[in-house]
Amino acid sequence: MQEKVNCQFEQIGIIKTPYQDNAPYQPIDTDEGEFCIMINPQYVDGLNELKKFHYIYVIYYAHLTNRKIKMMVQPPWTGGKKVGVFASRSPVRPNSIGLSIVRIKNIIKNKIYTSGLDVFDGTPLLDIKPYIKDLDNKSDANYGWIKEMDDMEHLSLHIKGIPHDY
Template identity: 70%
Template sequence: MEKDNHFTLKQIGTIKTPYEKNAPYQPLYTDNQEFYILLNNEYVDGLSELKKFNYIYLIFFADRIIQKPEMMVSPPWDKGKKVGVFASRSPVRPNPIGLSIVQIKEIVENKIYTSGLDVFDKTPLLDIKPYIKDLDNKDNANYGWIKEGGSPPE
């Protein structure tokens, strides 16, 4: 019998966006509204040297997901197609953890100003990791099932 493991994650900050009720499916780099991370003061030293990177990964807790996850989902850009949740970018997942890549615009004390984000205002931030060009860019990445009938979101 498999044991159900539970564990705790710490919120290290809060993501601030203009989105109260609706957020885009993917980060919109052209959205010029104000987006920033408000990092808890105890983690500010962890920002040392971060501003030397152009992009970062933000790992967050999608705390407003209320739907029960299903293993088969219909992506919004390919009407009618069903794929496994793990072959999708659906925010409704067994663990409501989100991941976005954003551009760093400026870091001032415990605030990281970024390009557009695809999350609701006051979303709990779990972690920040630098996006490193040669490690995170995979030249042979593809579109998987998406090119079979749909188009990836812009």
């Protein structure tokens, strides 16, 4: 067993979204409203050349997560199936770190305008990384345990964050 290391992160900005009380489970590319990542002034030079990419990873601190951490979770769209937290996209995790992939619409000074983000307004930003086509697109990726669920078509709507009638 390795020695425990004290980890600390520096907030590099803030995420602005229209979501105050309720946010989608996944980013929705066509979601309406203004989605903006505001970078703190000392990190603005780090945005140089980022505009040449179409997508970015947004890494954030899910600061409003206040439920008790469990190692077994029931994703809301699975009809009660339990899976390990590390086999899920649950925001309730040992470390409340979130990850979203969004489209860059524009970058003006310290503001990155994006497609829909699945976070609450005021979420602390931890990092940004470019999404690189051949590096980040894994052609043999699969659905894992999700493929075993009934009504895969309906579940894929939840997975993709597409609004629909139940």
